[in-house]
Amino acid sequence: MNLKERLNQVEKFVKGSCHEAIVNSEIDKQKPEIAFAISLKSKEVSSDWKKVQNNLALTLRSLLKNTDRNFRIIIAGHEKPNIEELNDERVTWLSVKFPPPSNSKKATNDKLHKRKVIGAFLRKSGFSGYFMPLDADDWIHFRFVEYIRSLPISKAFILNKGFMVNVSQNEVWIQDQFYKYCGSCALFYFSNGDFPKTTKKSDINKTAFKWVTKNHVKVPQYVKNHTMVDYPFVTYVLAHGENLSVIQGKRDNRISAEHHNGVGEKLEDWYYEYFKI
Numbered sequence: 001m002n003l004k005e006r007l008n009q010v011e012k013f014v015k016g017s018c019h020e021a022i023v024n025s026e027i028d029k030q031k032p033e034i035a036f037a038i039s040l041k042s043k044e045v046s047s048d049w050k051k052v053q054n055n056l057a058l059t060l061r062s063l064l065k066n067t068d069r070n071f072r073i074i075i076a077g078h079e080k081p082n083i084e085e086l087n088d089e090r091v092t093w094l095s096v097k098f099p100p101p102s103n104s105k106k107a108t109n110d111k112l113h114k115r116k117v118i119g120a121f122l123r124k125s126g127f128s129g130y131f132m133p134l135d136a137d138d139w140i141h142f143r144f145v146e147y148i149r150s151l152p153i154s155k156a157f158i159l160n161k162g163f164m165v166n167v168s169q170n171e172v173w174i175q176d177q178f179y180k181y182c183g184s185c186a187l188f189y190f191s192n193g194d195f196p197k198t199t200k201k202s203d204i205n206k207t208a209f210k211w212v213t214k215n216h217v218k219v220p221q222y223v224k225n226h227t228m229v230d231y232p233f234v235t236y237v238l239a240h241g242e243n244l245s246v247i248q249g250k251r252d253n254r255i256s257a258e259h260h261n262g263v264g265e266k267l268e269d270w271y272y273e274y275f276k277i
Contacts, residue, residue: 002265003172003173003174004270006174010141010143010231010233013231014143014146014231015143031070032130032149032189033070033072033130034071034129034131034148034149034187035071035073035074035118035122035127035130036063036074036134037076037115037118037133037134038075038076039075039077039110039111039112039113039114039118040052040078040114040136041077041107041110042077042101042110043079045107053082053083054083055136055137056081056137057081057083058139059134059136059139060085060086060091061276062276062277063140063145064085064088065142066140066144066145067142067143068149069090069145070149071145073088074092074094074121074122075091075092075093075094075136076094076114077093077094077114078095078096094114096114112213115133115213116196116199116213117199119196119199120197120198120199122192123192123193123195123196123197127195128192129189130148130157130190131187131188131195131209131212132187132188135183135236137237137240138234138237139275140234140235141233141234141275143233147233148187151227154189154227155189155223155224155226156186156189156211156223156227157226157228157229158185158186158219158220158226158227159182159184159185159229159232160177160178160229161229161230162175162234162235162236163175164181164182164236164238164255164257164260164262165236165237165238165267166238166239166255166267167237167240167267168240168253169239169256170267171256171267172265172266173256173257173262173264173265174262174263175236175260178234178236179216179217179219180216180217182234182236183216184234184236185216186216186219186226188208188211190209193207235275239253
């Protein structure tokens, strides 16, 4: 089965399962909302700020065109991008006051610090529901929210499959054990009290929110009562020039399906239709 056939299979399955699960609008209202949490890198540590802004715009576009509108997007960053997608009522921008990282080795801590800022904001906002850390350059399938909200509530949904794209080589493939490769790989169900009151380590460790400050590779170990999702809904975008994993030397721009025991296909225009970008 090629990738287009696989995506059509996902489309057919989600349309069928969601139609059965969410028919009544009152039932729909009782389903948990999703909060997508995006930590945006600072302009000061970006080699191409325009590219960073464009990547974020694509990520937001893929989210904002989801069939189910019951979600919100919280972005924490130093400099606010000049993109029209930030004007959508479902997007909240949080300006952080702490200094940007001085080098790439400190960039991961910067990302996590911003994630904690978002967690504390959601606590103060009274939010309860799904929390999904999302990288500022990945793409979300346009039926993802609809699918997740059609399922019985789980402590965590972990994405066991996902797409990886090398934009410089125009290659795309499906990656097994996706959660081991991409940080945009899990949703956690939190009541409001599970979010931290502040960004202090002592407050974080008192709550279930500590799960999202740990290495995503081991997330199945942190959350025992989780649900694996075997349909690919997220695209991990590589080789665009601003990938943290490449900058830190964990991967390089030559990454391909062959390196991941996958079968690569040419990235073509039809693929973008499933992510509405």
